[in-house]
Amino acid sequence: MVATVLAVSGCGAGSTPGGDAPSSAQLTAAPSPSRSIPKTVEARCKIPAKGDVVQIPAPGGTLSAGVLGEGSVGVVLLHQTSGAGFCGWATYGQWLAGQGINVVMLDVCNYGQSTCDEALLKDWTAQVKAGVDFARSRGATKVTVVGASLGGVLAMGVGEKAGADAIVNLSGPSEWEGVPDAVTAAKATTVPLLVSAADADTGIEATVLKAAVAASPAAHKRYVAMPGEEHGWSGISNGMSVDTVFSPLATTVLKWIQGDYRT
Numbered sequence: 001m002v003a004t005v006l007a008v009s010g011c012g013a014g015s016t017p018g019g020d021a022p023s024s025a026q027l028t029a030a031p032s033p034s035r036s037i038p039k040t041v042e043a044r045c046k047i048p049a050k051g052d053v054v055q056i057p058a059p060g061g062t063l064s065a066g067v068l069g070e071g072s073v074g075v076v077l078l079h080q081t082s083g084a085g086f087c088g089w090a091t092y093g094q095w096l097a098g099q100g101i102n103v104v105m106l107d108v109c110n111y112g113q114s115t116c117d118e119a120l121l122k123d124w125t126a127q128v129k130a131g132v133d134f135a136r137s138r139g140a141t142k143v144t145v146v147g148a149s150l151g152g153v154l155a156m157g158v159g160e161k162a163g164a165d166a167i168v169n170l171s172g173p174s175e176w177e178g179v180p181d182a183v184t185a186a187k188a189t190t191v192p193l194l195v196s197a198a199d200a201d202t203g204i205e206a207t208v209l210k211a212a213v214a215a216s217p218a219a220h221k222r223y224v225a226m227p228g229e230e231h232g233w234s235g236i237s238n239g240m241s242v243d244t245v246f247s248p249l250a251t252t253v254l255k256w257i258q259g260d261y262r263t
Helices: 041-045 085-098 124-137 150-158 182-187 206-215 248-257
Strands: 052-058 061-068 073-078 102-106 142-148 166-170 193-198 221-226
Touching (some): 061 124, 073 150, 085 248, 124 142, 150 166, 182 206, 221 248
Parallel strands (some): 073 102, 166 193, 193 221
Antiparallel strands (some): 052 061
16 A cells, blocks of 8 residues: 655646546545544634544545535535645635535545545546545535646546546646646536636736636536636635634635536
């Protein structure tokens, strides 16, 4: 098993998609196994959140996830590159849970507490599918995949193939190893697609992302400009664990998760 934690703030890399759907038995997540590993979102992310940290079986490893809330409307949140894995989503995940959303915040391979062999490490589709399938096993009948930066690339690149009912891409780079480029990915996206980025974000080609949205055959699609130089989850909130300030984009993403594509 490869069990690596990266401590970077940009985006990571990957390779080929694929993988079979896990059986119903495989979808039973186990609590984090080690006493030294936090078993709650609050303990791991240092915010007052009511959620557990679980391990989701996947072909060739286990993916750690923070789970909050319950219900038939689900979301899988994919993080940007960060040694803390999903914790950058924790305040928004808690807010979504408070709005009645079934939330799965997923650590992809080599981040947070996930452990993967080489095949799973290269298989972005299998990783995202494990999160989507787990959200469904928790009662979600509709699952939106929302990703920031690296997570945005994965959401748009493999989200529909992994079973997502809708996709939100926040500041995903237009090209990334192991997934289709933004325009190619969007051309294959038929589920509702929301993309957001800042024109002044020097690491993102906003014009390419706008062209990608235009190229998608999805009946519901939208591009939303982020202000200033915001990137990924910083476009959603100020990230504070207490008295968090959420942006209008946070509400727009919530509406898309709920299936309201008018805003």
